[in-house]
Amino acid sequence: KAGVTQTPRYLIKTRGQQVTLSCSPISGHRSVSWYQQTPGQGLQFLFEYFSETQRNKGNFPGRFSGRQFSNSRSEMNVSTLELGDSALYLCASSLDFRVAGGHNEQFFGPGTRLTVL
Amino acid sequence: GESVGLHLPTLSVQEGDNSIINCAYSNSASDYFIWYKQESGKGPQFIIDIRSNMDKRQGQRVTVLLNKTVKHLSLQIAATQPGDSAVYFCAEVSGGSYIPTFGRGTSLIVHP
Numbered sequence: 001k002a003g004v005t006q007t008p009r010y011l012i013k014t015r016g017q018q019v020t021l022s023c024s025p026i027s028g029h030r031s032v033s034w035y036q037q038t039p040g041q042g043l044q045f046l047f048e049y050f051s052e053t054q055r056n057k058g059n060f061p062g063r064f065s066g067r068q069f070s071n072s073r074s075e076m077n078v079s080t081l082e083l084g085d086s087a088l089y090l091c092a093s094s095l096d097f098r099v100a101g102g103h104n105e106q107f108f109g110p111g112t113r114l115t116v117l
Numbered sequence: 118g119e120s121v122g123l124h125l126p127t128l129s130v131q132e133g134d135n136s137i138i139n140c141a142y143s144n145s146a147s148d149y150f151i152w153y154k155q156e157s158g159k160g161p162q163f164i165i166d167i168r169s170n171m172d173k174r175q176g177q178r179v180t181v182l183l184n185k186t187v188k189h190l191s192l193q194i195a196a197t198q199p200g201d202s203a204v205y206f207c208a209e210v211s212g213g214s215y216i217p218t219f220g221r222g223t224s225l226i227v228h229p
Contacts, residue, residue: 004160042206042219042220042221042222043161043206043208043219043222044219045216045217045218048215048216056214056215056216058216090160090161092160092161105163105166106163107163108159108160108161108162109160110158110159110160111160
């Protein structure tokens with residue numbers, strides 16, 4: 001079974017530009033979550049999509065957005081890039097993020113390393 | 118490889134030793150806890166989880182202990198191997214939000 005794939009793996013942008021990152025979940029997984037990882041803040045939750053709907057959202061500005069397609073593939077977009085957006089962006093998929101009384105295992109992709117100059 | 122964190126707490130052990138990685142969590146209402154391992158250049162990988170109604174859970178070479186009184190979680194790795202070298206994160210999940218909150222991570226270095 002193929003794992004979670006993310007494209008591109010590396011990206012360099014300049015301030016003010018916008019960027020779109022892509023995530024293909026494991027086949028059959030309907031939930032896709034996005035995380036930002038930085039040395040200063042660690043791993044932080046951005047948002048989660050399930051069946052093309054955003055179900056959960058972390059504490060990030062509106063410049064960060066995402067969407068999910070009918071095949072569960074997901075994209076996240078960051079507009080008006082700032083230097084502080086430089087980070088590793090991780091995507092994780094699971095059968096369903098929510099399970100009553102528990103938590104379905106999430107499988108992470110390798111991430112997209114975004115550098116903003 | 119890519120660095121996942123600067124100035125992380127570091128635990129250095131010899132191959133074959135047992136390792137204990139600690140984590141303090143913040144929300145007493147969290148009802149689910151997870152340990153992840155992240156190797157350089159890779160995304161986090163699930164190791165083991167535990168529900169708040171348990172105080173211990175064992176896996177293959179790993180044991181997680183939960184002390185809700187002091188909001189403390191630990192991961193014990195038996196007979197540590199060089200392949201265990203990685204950054205280890207704990208995460209807490211509240212059933213109300215389903216959003217995991219991650220700890221800062223601990224870097225484990227295993228010397229052959």
